[in-house]
Amino acid sequence: MRITIFGTGYVGLVTGACLSDVGHNVLCMDVDEAKVARLLDGDMPIFEPGLEHLVKRNVANGRLRFTTDTASAVAFGTLQFIAVGTPPDEDGSADLQYVLAVARAIGEHMNDYKVIVDKSTVPVGTANNVHETIRQVLAKRGCDLDFNVCSNPEFLKEGAAIEDFTYGARIIVGTESERAKELMRECYAPYNRHHEKLMFMDVRSAELTKYAANAMLATKISFMNEIANLAERLGADIEAVRHGIGSDPRIGYHFIYPGCGYGGSCFPKDVQALTRTAQQVGYEAELLASVEAVNQRQKGTLFNKLAQALNRDLTGKTIALWGLSFKPNTDDMRDAPSRDLMESLWTAGAKVRAYDPEAMNECRRIYGDRDDLILVKSREDAVRGADALVICTEWKVFRSVDFYWLKQQLAIPVVVDGRNLYEPYDVKQAGLLYFAVGRADSLQKPGKN
Numbered sequence: 210m211r212i213t214i215f216g217t218g219y220v221g222l223v224t225g226a227c228l229s230d231v232g233h234n235v236l237c238m239d240v241d242e243a244k245v246a247r248l249l250d251g252d253m254p255i256f257e258p259g260l261e262h263l264v265k266r267n268v269a270n271g272r273l274r275f276t277t278d279t280a281s282a283v284a285f286g287t288l289q290f291i292a293v294g295t296p297p298d299e300d301g302s303a304d305l306q307y308v309l310a311v312a313r314a315i316g317e318h319m320n321d322y323k324v325i326v327d328k329s330t331v332p333v334g335t336a337n338n339v340h341e342t343i344r345q346v347l348a349k350r351g352c353d354l355d356f357n358v359c360s361n362p363e364f365l366k367e368g369a370a371i372e373d374f375t376y377g378a379r380i381i382v383g384t385e386s387e388r389a390k391e392l393m394r395e396c397y398a399p400y401n402r403h404h405e406k407l408m409f410m411d412v413r414s415a416e417l418t419k420y421a422a423n424a425m426l427a428t429k430i431s432f433m434n435e436i437a438n439l440a441e442r443l444g445a446d447i448e449a450v451r452h453g454i455g456s457d458p459r460i461g462y463h464f465i466y467p468g469c470g471y472g473g474s475c476f477p478k479d480v481q482a483l484t485r486t487a488q489q490v491g492y493e494a495e496l497l498a499s500v501e502a503v504n505q506r507q508k509g510t511l512f513n514k515l516a517q518a519l520n521r522d523l524t525g526k527t528i529a530l531w532g533l534s535f536k537p538n539t540d541d542m543r544d545a546p547s548r549d550l551m552e553s554l555w556t557a558g559a560k561v562r563a564y565d566p567e568a569m570n571e572c573r574r575i576y577g578d579r580d581d582l583i584l585v586k587s588r589e590d591a592v593r594g595a596d597a598l599v600i601c602t603e604w605k606v607f608r609s610v611d612f613y614w615l616k617q618q619l620a621i622p623v624v625v626d627g628r629n630l631y632e633p634y635d636v637k638q639a640g641l642l643y644f645a646v647g648r649a650d651s652l653q654k655p656g657k658n
């Protein structure tokens with residue numbers, strides 16, 4: 210099957226690599242010439258486990274190609290996937306300029322039947338909007354061509370994108386067209402062999418399903434962060450509470466890890482966008498607004514804990530930071546809690562010595578060269594000579610630590626852990642003061658140990 214994909218970001222590139230790997234012929238188009246040039250050179254623009262291997266294999270066998278040429282991209286595929294960004298507008302609603310630019314390009318260049326498949330996360334009604342945009346461009350060209358627009362939201366997680374795409378629990382397709390349905394069935398047949406994963410529904414429901422899924426997951430996280438903050442104040446341990454409630458299958462263990470707030474390119478923007486959509490139809494989505502507010506507050510907790518531990522004396526201090534990406538196994542720093550922390554530290558006059566296994570280049574790209582940011586090559590280099598340590602991301606390499614060694618490295622024996630990586634008892638045994646999330650022990654102040 211011939212498939213075109215617009216956008217070679219996390220979603221577009223993973224979709225292209227996976228669909229070509231199961232035998233489809235895929236042409237990926239991006240307006241970013243530098244990105245396409247890198248891809249043509251076999252150089253991955255993002256870090257995603259397994260992606261490079263998959264891309265190289267399918268480029269080599271000729272089933273995966275890249276272009277910046279819109280006309281040939283539109284001519285190529287019967288399915289035209291849209292996988293471009295939908296960043297937040299100034300008021301929090303999804304900015305559809307990139308999606309609609311692709312729609313116009315398709316309208317300008319198509320010459321036969323196409324199914325336009327929207328994989329970007331877009332507000333309810335966007336498929337209609339895309340349909341109308343293409344229809345108008347075709348009308349201007351004096352063409353009367355048949356086409357369908359369907360919604361096929363993507364549920365992959367960064368860091369596990371290929372596995373999620375390949376083994377995801379469901380494939381949602383919103384369409385009312387039988388012809389589009391058949392083509393989508395053919396596209397996803399290789400993923401639909403063991404049990405029926407394809408769920409067909411109307412377009413608007415498919416569009417809302419994506420936001421509802423992200424909002425539900427974000428709600429679980431904010432809920433746990435709220436309970437964690439309560440646990441700290443009540444002398445309880447959130448890790449015990451997490452085990453306690455997760456064992457109830459109605460609740461489950463997934464996505465109930467407390468921490469320093471959810472980040473990434475999806476939850477923050479999608480919760481905001483859904484709140485905004487609700488406002489537009491005259492509904493005040495109070496729960497969603499609270500999920501967002503709790504998350505904002507949570508992102509400040511690491512700085513507050515550190516400031517409290519150091520008696521608010523941060524000027525001139527050097528803080529070691531382990532983890533920059535918004536989660537492990539990615540180099541993505543979009544809306545990462547580490548950014549809130551670093552920016553607050555800089556405002557308070559502190560320096561940051563940071564290490565991340567994959568996100569160093571991304572950090573350099575975002576912040577450039579500055580005196581108060583030192584990027585080092587290992588977790589050891591980050592703590593050597595630093596005043597205190599903060600952990601923002603639960604990369605594997607941070608999980609096992611000799612706490613006696615760590616105590617010797619830090620001028621002030623303070624560890625603030627935004628991911629609850631360690632047993633408080635083990636850390637404290639080594640003479641460190643340990644401030645985690647929602648753990649009663651973490652409330653102890655220096656000098657009380």
Ligand SMILES: NC(=O)c1ccc[n+]([C@@H]2O[C@H](COP(=O)([O-])OP(=O)(O)OC[C@H]3O[C@@H](n4cnc5c(N)ncnc54)[C@H](O)[C@@H]3O)[C@@H](O)[C@H]2O)c1
Pocket residue numbers: 215216217218219220221238239240241244292293294295307310311328329330331363364365366367474475
């Ligand atoms: N990142 C994720 O994990 C994830 C998961 C599920 C859904 N989504 C959704 O998928 C969409 C894409 O997200 P992403 O993280 O892959 O974005 P991204 O920013 O990584 O990539 C978007 C790409 O689209 C390209 N682009 C912009 N305009 C274009 C045009 N007119 N034609 C061709 N290419 C164009 C950009 O140059 C960029 O390379 C968003 O709506 C996002 O919410 C993202």
Ligand SMILES: O=c1ccn([C@@H]2O[C@H](COP(=O)(O)OP(=O)(O)O[C@H]3O[C@H](CO)[C@@H](O)[C@H](O)[C@H]3O)[C@@H](O)[C@H]2O)c(=O)[nH]1
Pocket residue numbers: 330363364365366367368423426430463464465466467468469470471472473474475476535536
């Ligand atoms: O129990 C948890 C789980 C996650 N997080 C945080 O939540 C954020 C998002 O994590 P995750 O969902 O694993 O990564 P994303 O790549 O952002 O994936 C989400 O967003 C994608 C884009 O819409 C969806 O496709 C995925 O299904 C959805 O999980 C990260 O900062 C995590 O640290 C927690 O704090 N506690």
